[in-house]
Each structure stands twice: as C-alpha cells, then as structure tokens.
Amino acid sequence: MPETIEVSFPGGQRVDAKIREFVIQTDQSKEHGGDQSAAQPYDLFLSSIATCAGIFALKFCQSRNIPTDGLRLRMDWEWNPSDPTASRAVLGLTLPPGFPERYEASILKAMDLCAVKRTIETPPHFESHILRDDKGVD
Structure with a gap:
C-alpha cells in the first residue's frame, strides 16, 4: 500500500x-x-534505524514476558565522508538484569528484522519529477 x-x-x-x-x-x-x-532530516534518518531496531528488541522481550526495565539501545554512527558506503551503524543493546542468556543471539536476530535496516541493505529505486498544480497532473 x-x-x-x-x-x-x-x-x-x-x-x-x-x-x-x-x-x-x-x-x-x-x-x-x-x-x-x-x-535535522539526517538525524531523523539515523534515529529511524535505532528506534526500529529498538522496537524489535522491545517486542522480543514483551512476547516472552521478559521485564524490560533496564533495556537500552545505543547506536553509534561512524560516518566515512570519503566513502559513505563504508560508514557503519554500531548498535549496542543493554539487556535488563536477569535477561536469559539463551535468548541473547535471538534478540540480536530480532533486531536485524528492522524494516529500516533491511531497506537500506536493499535500497529502493528513487524517482523525482515535477508536479504542476496549474494542470493537476505531473
């Protein structure tokens, strides 16, 4: 849609x-x-990566009734101005006390399901064109 x-x-x-x-x-x-x-718009772009990964971590815990007090996520953006494709987003997840060790790899995999991250990894096609209000068509 x-x-x-x-x-x-x-x-x-x-x-x-x-x-x-x-x-x-x-x-x-x-x-x-x-x-x-x-x-700034770029701040929102970066924040969308972190918050998207965060919602997947949160939902992972909630679906297993794991308390989320103390759950935190931090993203460090390592920008490479000479080669933007070499830039890195480093996501660090702080787990709440008592988080079951057996779920550690699974919660990271859940964060990888983030739609923003997946869209960046397989980028969409972009088009720009002029819309003219005077004719109501493009």
Whole structure:
C-alpha cells in the first residue's frame, strides 16, 4: 500500500513532513542557516534505524514476558565522508538484569528484522519529477 508524505516549508530552514495524522518537524543546525528548533532530516534518518531496531528488541522481550526495565539501545554512527558506503551503524543493546542468556543471539536476530535496516541493505529505486498544480497532473 503506497504511503504518502506531504512536505511543507513553514519558514527559515524548516521543512515539515505530514504522514498520516503526524507532523514531523525538521530544521537545520545554526551552522547550516537554521534555528536548530528541531532535529535535522539526517538525524531523523539515523534515529529511524535505532528506534526500529529498538522496537524489535522491545517486542522480543514483551512476547516472552521478559521485564524490560533496564533495556537500552545505543547506536553509534561512524560516518566515512570519503566513502559513505563504508560508514557503519554500531548498535549496542543493554539487556535488563536477569535477561536469559539463551535468548541473547535471538534478540540480536530480532533486531536485524528492522524494516529500516533491511531497506537500506536493499535500497529502493528513487524517482523525482515535477508536479504542476496549474494542470493537476505531473
């Protein structure tokens, strides 16, 4: 099912995206001409990787009635500006006290099911084109 995201430009360097009933606000850092009033689009991209892996870890625990107090996830982004394909996302999962050792490999495999990660690993095709409001067609 196609998902539509409507983008608006509320002023300055702000760019907002509306998806379903949610509005995601972005801005640029002050060094890039923004007011730094919201996360930058690239910040949201990186956060989507970490939060997607996180929801899979959380659901893994919840489906097995494993308490999640103390469950934490950290992602370090190692950017390689000379070769972006050599950049690395390093995800570190802190397990809650008493987490069963027999599930450690399984929870990591569950995190690998993250749709954001899988999309990056097998990227979609991108197209850009002009939409003309005056004719209502592209």
